[in-house]
Amino acid sequence: SKNYFxxxxxxxxxxxxxxxxxxxxxxxxxxxxTYQQLTAENPYISNMYTVQQTSRSEYFGGVQGGVSDHFTYxxxxxxxxxxxxxxxxxxxxxxxxxLVTYYKTDVTALAFEISGRYTEAHKWSVxxxxxxxxxxxxxxxxxxxxxPNTKISGDFRIMPTPKLSFTAxxxxxxxxxxxxxxxxxxxxxxSFDVGGSGEYQIIPRLSVFLQVNNLLNxxxxxxxxxxxxxxxx
Numbered sequence: 001s002k003n004y005f006x007x008x009x010x011x012x013x014x015x016x017x018x019x020x021x022x023x024x025x026x027x028x029x030x031x032x033x034t035y036q037q038l039t040a041e042n043p044y045i046s047n048m049y050t051v052q053q054t055s056r057s058e059y060f061g062g063v064q065g066g067v068s069d070h071f072t073y074x075x076x077x078x079x080x081x082x083x084x085x086x087x088x089x090x091x092x093x094x095x096x097x098x099l100v101t102y103y104k105t106d107v108t109a110l111a112f113e114i115s116g117r118y119t120e121a122h123k124w125s126v127x128x129x130x131x132x133x134x135x136x137x138x139x140x141x142x143x144x145x146x147x148p149n150t151k152i153s154g155d156f157r158i159m160p161t162p163k164l165s166f167t168a169x170x171x172x173x174x175x176x177x178x179x180x181x182x183x184x185x186x187x188x189x190x191s192f193d194v195g196g197s198g199e200y201q202i203i204p205r206l207s208v209f210l211q212v213n214n215l216l217n218x219x220x221x222x223x224x225x226x227x228x229x230x231x232x233x
Contacts (some may be wrong), residue, residue: 004055020065028057033086033100042088042098042146044223049100057081062113071118078111079202087145088223091181095225104137124158133175146223149175150190168196178224191220191228 010025031037031054035047062076082198085107088098111134117127131151135144143149152172161166174190212233219227 002053004028004053005054006030014165018065019067020063022061022063024061026057028055034082038086039101042223044096044226045098045100046091050102052084052086052102054085054102055083062195071116073116074113076113078109078113080109080111082107082109085144087179088147089179089181090224091216092180095181098223101139103144103168107138107144109144110134122159122162124156126154126156128152128154143175143177144179145177145179147176148173162203164198166196166198168194170194173222175197176222180224186224188221188224191222192216193220193228 006028008025008027010023010027012021012023014021033054034050035045038045043077058078058080060076060078060175062074064072064074066072082103083106084102087103089101091097091099112132113129115127115129119125129152133147133149135142135147135149137144150173155167155169157165157167171193172190176188176228178186178188180186191215194215195211195213196215197209199207199209201207210233212231214231215231217230219230221227
């Protein structure tokens, strides 16, 4: 019963005689917020809720480029607008289920994204990305329930031989606010996950790999009441 205009427009200007590009644009996406889509985000939600479509508009600008043939970088500023953003609120005697509600006012956010990567031919590479969000839920709160305010991820990949590769990663999320069944706000502990993997190609089209997650055995919570797995292989 409603029409949506979903622009996807980008303009870019490359600085003459450099590898630097300045860009700006706008992109709007629409999510139907079906049970299948929302359980991919939060697998513990109740299936009893009213489905509303969620629109996400992103207005952005930034710069990207490289230094020599090895280092690339990106810096981006983003202004976000959400309509009908779902909030997952704990409920029940054990607070182990999540009720899906929607923010009655438009949610906005100012975000900053910075990333860089150094690559040495096909031998090794290392990269780091940081995202910082400043939310406003229409009630002047600087947070949105169950949305992290800070995300940091990094990886290191090395290939001793063309058939053998090793990868290490780290991932952090912080500033997650959760609301319990009594309406109290809790700030979840910052998650810190470190792991790695190795892969070896035995013959063309056949390889074996080993992956280890959460080496520090941190029992952090992405969702209130549910601890992450400890270290696992």
